[in-house]
Amino acid sequence: MSTLPSSFRDPSGFVFQYENRIYRQVNNVYAQSYEKFMICGLYEELTARKILIEHTEISDGALPRTDECHKILEPDQLRYISYPYEWSFSQLKDAALLTLRAQAIALKHGFTLKDASAYNIQFHHGRPVFIDTLSFEPYEEGKPWTAYRQFCQHFAAPLALMARTDIELGKMLSSHIDGIPLPLASRLLPARTWLSYPFLAHIHLHAKMQAGYADLAGENQSSSQDKASSSKVSAKGLRAIAESLASFVNKLDWTPPKTEWGDYYDHTNYNDEASQKKRELVDEFLSRIDSPLNIVQDLGANTGEFSRIATKHADLVVSQDIDPVAVEKNYRKSREDKDSKLLPLRQDLFSPSPAIGWANEERESFRERAGCDAMLALALIHHLAISNNLPLAHIANLFAALSKWLIIEFVPKSDSQVIRLLETREDIFDHYNIEDFERVFGEYFDLREKQTVHGSERTLFLFQRK
Amino acid sequence: MRFTLLTLMLTLSLDAAAYLDPGTGSLILQGLIAGIAVAGFTIKTYWYKLRSMFGKAPENSLLDDDEPESSDQTQ
Numbered sequence: 001m002s003t004l005p006s007s008f009r010d011p012s013g014f015v016f017q018y019e020n021r022i023y024r025q026v027n028n029v030y031a032q033s034y035e036k037f038m039i040c041g042l043y044e045e046l047t048a049r050k051i052l053i054e055h056t057e058i059s060d061g062a063l064p065r066t067d068e069c070h071k072i073l074e075p076d077q078l079r080y081i082s083y084p085y086e087w088s089f090s091q092l093k094d095a096a097l098l099t100l101r102a103q104a105i106a107l108k109h110g111f112t113l114k115d116a117s118a119y120n121i122q123f124h125h126g127r128p129v130f131i132d133t134l135s136f137e138p139y140e141e142g143k144p145w146t147a148y149r150q151f152c153q154h155f156a157a158p159l160a161l162m163a164r165t166d167i168e169l170g171k172m173l174s175s176h177i178d179g180i181p182l183p184l185a186s187r188l189l190p191a192r193t194w195l196s197y198p199f200l201a202h203i204h205l206h207a208k209m210q211a212g213y214a215d216l217a218g219e220n221q222s223s224s225q226d227k228a229s230s231s232k233v234s235a236k237g238l239r240a241i242a243e244s245l246a247s248f249v250n251k252l253d254w255t256p257p258k259t260e261w262g263d264y265y266d267h268t269n270y271n272d273e274a275s276q277k278k279r280e281l282v283d284e285f286l287s288r289i290d291s292p293l294n295i296v297q298d299l300g301a302n303t304g305e306f307s308r309i310a311t312k313h314a315d316l317v318v319s320q321d322i323d324p325v326a327v328e329k330n331y332r333k334s335r336e337d338k339d340s341k342l343l344p345l346r347q348d349l350f351s352p353s354p355a356i357g358w359a360n361e362e363r364e365s366f367r368e369r370a371g372c373d374a375m376l377a378l379a380l381i382h383h384l385a386i387s388n389n390l391p392l393a394h395i396a397n398l399f400a401a402l403s404k405w406l407i408i409e410f411v412p413k414s415d416s417q418v419i420r421l422l423e424t425r426e427d428i429f430d431h432y433n434i435e436d437f438e439r440v441f442g443e444y445f446d447l448r449e450k451q452t453v454h455g456s457e458r459t460l461f462l463f464q465r466k
Numbered sequence: 467m468r469f470t471l472l473t474l475m476l477t478l479s480l481d482a483a484a485y486l487d488p489g490t491g492s493l494i495l496q497g498l499i500a501g502i503a504v505a506g507f508t509i510k511t512y513w514y515k516l517r518s519m520f521g522k523a524p525e526n527s528l529l530d531d532d533e534p535e536s537s538d539q540t541q
Contacts, residue, residue, distance in 0.1 A: 209491030237500030
């Protein structure tokens with residue numbers, strides 16, 4: 001049994017991997033809650049609404065288990081794990097609203113969410129889904145919401161900061177694994193947000209209350225604990241808090257400004273004909289791949305134009321880009337189209353998502369997760385090789401480590417995009433030419449196809465890993 | 467003193483299964499804002515009832531879906 005390193009906080013159970021499948025053990029300590037959860041109609045309603053991931057109970061005695069085991073569950077298997085610091089604004093917002101919906105439905109059935117971690121949400125078949133089946137506990141009359149602070153740290157604070165201070169602040173979630181500390185969020189938000197009730201209540205005042213009660217010791221501590229234990233919230237109150245948070249989150253909006261990439265397709269040096277030809281070539285190269293494509297990675301995907309072509313050939317296309325505007329547009333379109341095979345994510349390839357958490361094992365790095373059957377790297381190489389000074393061998397080495405197949409576009413120095421990159425700096429890139437590119441990549445891959453994109457100076461390659 | 471603190475901490479742990487530290491400040495704050503939230507929610511409910519009497523469609527809560535979604539999920 002291989003327990004997942006991320007699954008240790010909650011004593012109710014844990015997640016483990018066995019023969020390439022993921023299972024969840026329910027421990028005896030949570031047995032009563034689990035059985036009640038399953039029969040009271042809550043599980044049924046949550047799964048019917050596609051809020052919670054479905055599971056089956058496994059009676060197979062061959063599966064490993066510990067002495068504390070009550071039951072083993074096999075959840076619907078996820079294809080790709082992504083993290084909140086890789087989501088666009090609307091992805092995090094949808095995940096927040098989903099969490100509150102789960103809480104509202106739980107309350108209706110006499111339950112409550114005992115945690116509200118953003119890591120309990122994954123994107124599955126194109127939509128957010130709650131994956132922690134053991135997060136629901138019977139509601140005790142008068143007990144406040146244990147997960148309120150966590151919800152504010154994991155969702156309300158980062159969304160507020162992204163909407164009102166700077167979209168880049170969403171990335172702070174990777175340096176704060178239990179969400180953004182509220183006093184920090186409060187300091188970073190514009191002063192005028194003090195005048196808005198939801199900001200005042202859920203962030204600013206919340207931060208002050210935390211700071212005020214955090215370091216009390218001795219007799220002060222006992223008086224604060226008295227106050228805490230006497231703080232009663234009815235089920236109606238909890239529902240109203242969830243409503244208030246939902247209204248707050250829903251009103252937070254981010255209008256993407258025009259950025260370098262967000263309007264890329266309107267301003268490329270591709271004319272319509274070349275653009276159409278490139279789409280056809282990508283489609284054709286993907287058809288040439290004779291092995292099944294479970295996962296395709298599209299790196300530098302922009303708003304996902306070519307990822308959408310790849311969805312015709314694969315079960316899942318992870319469509320990653322550095323630009324928050326492009327990823328936001330990509331997600332909004334995939335949501336509108338109900339595209340079940342596309343997963344837009346933010347990824348800075350110059351410094352991809354690190355492994356974080358305890359022993360650097362709780363949340364995996366980009367590299368640990370990015371293995372795929374085929375990779376698209378279109379209009380990307382010049383950014384890696386010139387903007388980031390990467391030798392071609394470094395690029396070929398990583399791509400070959402991640403993918404069996406590679407569809408890559410070579411953008412020569414004569415291309416206007418490369419001319420622009422070299423305008424303000426010395427050209428130290430003697431080896432950046434198509435001959436060297438082909439030779440270096442040929443050390444890692446066998447060339448299967450090579451075609452000039454008609455109407456442009458670019459060339460598309462189909463490589464198969466050696 | 468130590469005994470008193472221990473007793474307080476035991477009585478404070480309302481549920482043995484709760485593994486998160488809810489934060490003292492967060493618990494107390496909830497008591498305050500729940501009252502305001504309930505009042506706001508009640509006013510809103512009556513306001514929409516009033517509106518509906520004049521033929522205006524009631525606004526759905528963000529937390530309610532009318533019907534469970536059909537299983538037409540494209541996969």
